[in-house]
Amino acid sequence: MTGADDATPFVQVLAGLAAADPEAVALVSGGSTMTRRELDEQSSRLARVYRDHGVRSGDLVTIELPNGLDWFVAGLAAWKLGATPSPISPGLPRVEREAILTPARPALIVGLPEGERSELPSLPRGYRPGPGVSAAPLPLVVSPVERALASGGSTGRPKLILSSSPAVHHPDGPMARLFTPRACGLVPGPLYHGIPFAAAWRSLLAGATAVVLDRFDPEECLRLIQEHRVDRAWFVPTMLSRIARLPDDVRLSYDLSSLRFVLTAGAPCPAWLMRHWIEWVGPEVMHEAYGSTERLGGTFITGVEWLAHPGSVGRPVASEIKIFDPESGAELAPGATGEVYLRPAGAASTYRYVGAEENASRDGWQSLGDMGHLDEDGYLYLGDRRTDMILCRGRNIYPAEIEAALESHPRVRSSAVIGLPDDDLGQRIHAIVESEPIDHDELRGHLAERLAHYKLPKAFEFVDRPLRDDSGKVRRSALRAERLPTTTGRGEGA
Incomplete structure (x- = not known):
């Protein structure tokens, strides 16, 4: 376990990187770039605007922006005031949007769509602070809640999932070890989802460049990997499938030799698709993970391990897993399929909901609703959600x-x-x-x-x-x- 004394606030890490190499490219998105200095200065300006709108430490700031440079400025500005960024999809239907915002009552909405009105304080999409707003550093405040992500969940009722972790960086934590300085990470997914959110920010915190797509496009992913010498990338299986289905004369025309780490998560990856990618980029490059926005725990597997345990999503990381019979509640032996329960390392809760009740706990064990089994070596194999x-x-x-x-x-x-x-x-x-x-x-x-x-x-x-x-x-x-x-x-x- 990493001790709390190893942790450094996100804002302090990013400010230090900007001071060390201000003109290093932090972000690439939509054909534009942003340096570390620009990200630091623009977020300080925007944070002052937030403060003028009443945002204080511990508040939620809803970010209703599409993938792009402005999204990162908006998120970092919230952290600089000790507030919590809460990104939501910029294209939500009105009913679903209100179902999230009404119980959340954010202190500010950033990126209010054109033509929309809100009784809550808001800034319109495309807003920029005026030239007179200072870009000087702000007093250091640590957000007590790193993020608040929206989820429909299995019930379809929107809710916010608030992390119990503060916005601090553990350089030796399990997430940080997946990132290396001066690397380049490709983030093709929407930033209001957990994996893209984490991948993008953890890239920046490691001193790497994050290359972010405004919208997923299979060939554009390959082009960006080649152009920017991307060494790590994060996909959901649907993206891997659409890339794999490109015509061979297109797919194989790009140089992917820079890749050192590719992760698929968000849904179980079909065995045929995982094998295809292992054969294409190599078993030492491909990885799969299973977990949740609640951070109850999860699993991780390398491509090398996968070949020995095909179809598995890996063994537990910073957590424990048990399989229970959904009817009797009895713990099941390896090989028997039941409901998957996880328990995170440590006794503290890893999340809280806004807009929904917490999941029922079995002496600290909680289920995401997935069915599966463990093999004799402790590798997890997923079936489906129990309700499906x-x-x-x-x-x-x-x-x-x-x-x-x-x-x-x-x-x-x-x-x-x-x-x-x-x-x-x-x-x-x-x-x-x-x-x-x-x-x-x-x-x-x-x-x-x-x-x-x-x-x-x-x-x-x-x-x-x-x-x-x-x-x-x-x-x-x-x-x-x-x-x-x-x-x-x-x-x-x-």
């Missing part, structure tokens, strides 16, 4: 297994598998597929070679929109609810 499991003819069927088989077809871009009520079967398997034109029988045959007969979908529904969100997650409960009024009864034959 399909019960068909008395058998438990895991949608992720069917989705992985569907998405191994070269013309399938994404998929979601749900269970719909059936008078005879209990639930029938319904596959929703986003794909290029594909023959129905060809797809069924593709699955028949990979799945037991009872796991084959009763029906296929083809759509022309992505089925996973920017974080790589599919909201099966919402897809199921949309189809319940008109899809009850018997399905078509398999």
Whole structure:
């Protein structure tokens, strides 16, 4: 464990880096760059504006900005006042947005969309402090809460997840060890999600450059890796899949030899996709992690380990894992599938919710709702969320297994598998597929070679929109609810 005396406030680390090498490039985004000095000075100016709007230590500052340089200035400005940055998607529907903001009551909203009004203090999108605002350093204040991220969770009800950690940097902590000075990290995901948020800021805190995409584009990722000699990158499996599906003459035309560390997280990576990337960039480069925004704990696995334990998401890091029977509550032995429970190292809670009740605890153990099992060596293998499991003819069927088989077809871009009520079967398997034109029988045959007969979908529904969100997650409960009024009864034959 790293002691508290090793910790340095984020703002102090970044100010020190700016003083040591002010013209070093800190950020690259949308064809523009920002030096360490510019980030430090612009955030000090904006912090003074925040202060004039009433922001104080311990307050929440909602950041409603797209990926870009302004997003980082806004976040660092909050930390400089001891406040907590709370980024949300800049494109939220009004109802969902209000469901987050009403219980949160932030002291300030930064990036209010054009035409929107708020009873809360706000700054419009594109705002810049006037030239008379000082860029001088501010008195050092440490935010007691590092971040507050929004999540819909399995229920679909928006909530904020507030970290119990202050905004301080532990140079020898498990996260910090993944970053190296003078390196260059690619962050292709939306910064209001946990992994991109952490990857971008931890890159900057390590003295590295963060290359941030305003929107994910598979070929643009490869171009940026080549141009900036990126040595580490963070993806969700959907991104890895879209890059892997680029034509070979495009995909293989880019030089990725600078890569030393690629991490996939956010959802279990299908085995075929992980193997593809291991064969492409090397097992020493590929890694996978499992965890949560609540920081209850998690796992980590290298590509070398994965080849010995294919399909695993790794062993616990700074936490413990147990598998419990969801019905009896009994702890299960290795190899038996049940509900995954985690317990973080140390006794203190790692989070609190705004807008929702805390998860029920089993003597300090908490579940994220995922099913899985441990092997004899302590490696975790994930199934699905407990609420997404399909019960068909008395058998438990895991949608992720069917989705992985569907998405191994070269013309399938994404998929979601749900269970719909059936008078005879209990639930029938319904596959929703986003794909290029594909023959129905060809797809069924593709699955028949990979799945037991009872796991084959009763029906296929083809759509022309992505089925996973920017974080790589599919909201099966919402897809199921949309189809319940008109899809009850018997399905078509398999």
